[in-house]
Amino acid sequence: MGKREILEMVKDGSISIDDALKELGGEGYNDLGYSKIDYDRKRRKGYPEVIFCQGKSIEHVRGIIKDMLEHGEDILGTRADRTMYDELKRDFPDLKYNEDGRIIYLKRSHSQPVGRILVATGGTSDIPVAEEAACVAEFFGNNVGRLYDVGVAGLHRLLSHMDELRRAKVIIAVAGMEGALASVVAGLVSCPVIAVPTSVGYGANFHGLSALLTMLNSCASGVAVVNIDNGFGAAYIASIINRMGEKI
Incomplete structure (x- = not known):
């Protein structure tokens, strides 16, 4: 219902002010004391x-x-x-x-899954963050593919999946160490790439900081970067991109 319609219903008494506030998003949460659950968020x-x-x-x-x-x-x-x-x-x-x-x-x-999100990792050690992204994206109703252990240490592994890369509407590139995977992938495809740095790596990786800085400084166009180990954030953004043009 639109705001005008709700206000008219308040005037004629067919809806209470409290219910109107919930419809308008002015309340829409339940306070458990330790948590306020936002039931208006989906709307x-x-x-x-x-x-x-x-x-x-x-x-x-x-x-x-x-x-x-x-x-x-x-x-x-x-x-x-x-x-x-x-x-x-x-x-x-x-x-x-x-x-x-x-x-x-x-x-x-x-509901029927839509579009195509591809989750790729530099190495096997990046899979926990990648699975967070993939599972969230699937929960949100997207078709999700997985392409694991295709990092730049063996570039032929990535290049052998070019058809799969090019079918994706958005790619989530998950990598630790120096975090170069996102730049390489973005240089090969036309779709947006969401880069996820992971805390995987030796000492100078600084718990993911080196990968984060690499991804932020990518020379490839079309790369967006989320925080270290933030598979959820990447999946959320990728889901919005994947479903653009339709009402969720």
């Missing part, structure tokens, strides 16, 4: 609230999931370890877990 952004599990107690995550399920929401939680998942699954038997990506999820709504 505003196209995607629902996501739980960042790291640093939260199991009890808090359990309470958030319970409330979200009661509101008919699908569940996506990032940075959840195995202990948290095992505890939560006792209360939510349908909850699933991607161990590499540390993702918990429970999806009851289903």
Whole structure:
């Protein structure tokens, strides 16, 4: 409903002021005391609230999931370890877990996946961050491909997948060490490349800082960069790009 229609309904008494505020996005959250769950986010952004599990107690995550399920929401939680998942699954038997990506999820709504997001890594050690990105992108309703261990130390491995690279609508390039993968990929394709530096590497990698700086200084056009190890952020941006032109 539009704002004018909602205001008219308030005037004629067919909707309360509280309900009107929720429709207008002036409230739209539930306050649990320790967490304010944003139930208006899907309307505003196209995607629902996501739980960042790291640093939260199991009890808090359990309470958030319970409330979200009661509101008919699908569940996506990032940075959840195995202990948290095992505890939560006792209360939510349908909850699933991607161990590499540390993702918990429970999806009851289903739609046909669209477009094509390709997640590529420089090395096998980058897979945990890549799986976070791939799992989130799949949860958001995208077709997702994986292309792992195709870094610049053996460029022929990447070049043997040119058809797959060129079919993608957006590519997520995940790499540690010096982080050169994103520049190489962006120089070969016409689609946007989301670069994800990882904290993988020896001492002078500075826990991902060297890869981050390489990606920020890329001479290839069409590269956007997210924070170190931020597979979720890359997947979110890639999902928006992949679904541009349609109503989510």
